[in-house]
Amino acid sequence: MVLFSLICLFAFKAEHTPYNEYYQSSLSRFSTEQEKLLLNIKDADLTTPAGIGVVKTGIKQARLKLKAIDFWLRYLEPVVYKKINGPLPVEWENEVFEKFEKPYKRLGAGLSLAELYLNNKGSDLQKDSLLQLIRISQNALNTYTADSVTSQLKTPDHFFLCNRLYLLNLAAIYTTGFECPDNGNIIPELKVMMQDVRKIYASFGQSFPGAKLSDDYLELYARAMTFVNVQPDDFEQFDHFTFLKEYVNPLFAINQRLIRQYNVISVSFNDYTLNNSCNSIFDKSLYTPQNSMGIYSLIEDTAVLSEIRAVGKLLFYDPLLSGNNSRTCVSCHKSKEYFTDTAMATSFNFDHIHFLPRNTPSLVNVIYNHLLMLDGRHISLQNQAKDVMTNPAEMGGKKEDIMDKILSCKEYKTAFRKFLKYTPEEKEITFDHIASAITYYYKDFSGYYSPFDDAMNQNRPLSPDARKGFNLFMSKAQCATCHYVPQFNGVPPPYIGSEFEVIGVPADISYSKLSEDSGRYKINTAYETMNAFRTGNLRNLEYTKPYMHNGVFTTLDQVIDFYDAGGGTGKKLSVPNQSLSTDSLKLTATEKKELLSFLHSLNEAVIFENPPGSLPVSSRKELNSRRVGGDY
């Protein structure tokens, strides 16, 4: 009996910590707002502006209560969260896990979509559709009271991981309007959210005195709140740069320290790419990039690795990888041009007469994409390399033929025989040995930093124009809703998936028609993916012209004008599924100049290498007339 009561006592205790109670009560406060909103919609006369106004106010109230629990919701069940406050009605594959599966469809619902529906539907407004969006979000909220979720609240580990995602979202999403259709609410919501999260911190501190947030964290967080509270409510006037540099990034560093100190273990599929030893959002070790080592992944011997790199470099410049012994990787990925081709919109076809359909992407920072090629057709760097070598339109080689030619060179053969010893699972030299050496070589060029990174990481000064440009980038120019901090590519926190967007790129500079390239649709035939391309990385933009998937724009001014006009639709092209806002950004000439100044601050101090002086000698004499880097 005594034992029984003791068990009851402990069970009771575990369920009723201040932290758990605060979680439950915050959830029910949001639930109440959802219920109120439903009643609001039922009663409202949606044919009048006043009726719509009442519903909008209800959405606004509900959003504030949602922001109070966003901290938990986004981390604990990210997929369900899309039903509560999804940014898009339909989303296709996001997480890298799904690389192992076919893309699948996710339907969004909730507050943001309800608000967009109200804004965009005009006279077609259907009350039932609106009610449905909220009902789905009501049902979704039940997930968060399930044992599988609440059991995680019993130990402190999840808290620091939720907090890490919260801080990353503060850096990349919460201040940009990513899931907030009414720009006027972004900063007011932020102010409320930061206060509510402090209440979460307080209740956590009471319940887990052994794993507290440190004093330096809480003190800095309080200062961050003070900073935000005196900032203007207009997100265009908000100082994003200072907020990120002085507050969010240092808070992230402390939270990372605490994750290590308390030996926090994640059981989530949500943050597996995040690196616990990284101390800055702008450190390139923030998330695990593509595996550049491929078949050599298990090798630790640095001497062997540098030999592999050296062989990879030779292969990168060696025309033996092509069908006609005239083309190389460097034919398109020019080593002195940030591994892209700045002279041509799209490179030559293998036949040296026609042109390829797409612009050559720079290999610098390509490893930070989870899906490769502009349509995301590959999941590993090695498969991408193999595809290009054997693609009849690109390098036109055949696997066996390439292998024979490479192994006819004594230098390669000796090297690969040595590497074979380090890959005991393979009985002979494979195509993977070749592809992996190449990817291992070029990954080094992604390890450099820009003046903007130096400002964030090392407190180096950044020009006032670049700072203003960054603030525009994060707000009025709406760049950061797709090009996420810190890589400024299409990988949003928690950095596990690559995104695709439909922006309506024209076929030519006169905007006579839309580019006919169907993009992601080639891989996943869905309405939403027609003409969609993987969001580009904005680093080194100044040196990686021309721009867009077809290289249609040769200057950044043209690119900015395109976005300023509202993409393809804004330029009067028919792009029914455009995911970019079709409204004009109304940027002034000065603002465009500042934006450019920020973009230039993302130029990395990459140190490029000279090509090899010569290539390995082949036993087949006819192959020895080949040239380093090929002919075209």
Next chain:
Amino acid sequence: MRKIIAATLVLSILVLSRCKTHEKVVYNMPAGSNKEEKKAFLEKMAKGAELYKANCSGCHGIFTKGLDSIPNFTHEQVDNYSSGFLRGDQKNHAVVIKMSNDQFFSIMGFLTARIVDTTVHQNYHPPKPAVQFN
């Protein structure tokens, strides 16, 4: 001294007999495979086995229960371990040694397709194929 020699002899016979059974590993081959597919499948299995020997059998090897010196992992174990690998669990050995996806799934494929003598391991239920090869 004789005792030592005898013991060594018995031990080597034991070890040798284990090695012998190891060569006879049979696999649960996908139904309806043609000759080439079978060959490719067996190559993948051999690759998985080699990687297992090099990276796992140090701990999960000869001193554990399996007759062919590789333990009989259950479906749940293979699944959990794969999930740990995918979410980057820092306690997962394959994550620690930075194994590539290809290498990891070769091993899991091998462990999944391998048929174990269930007359010896009566409580053993072979894992259902959970891992798809690309």
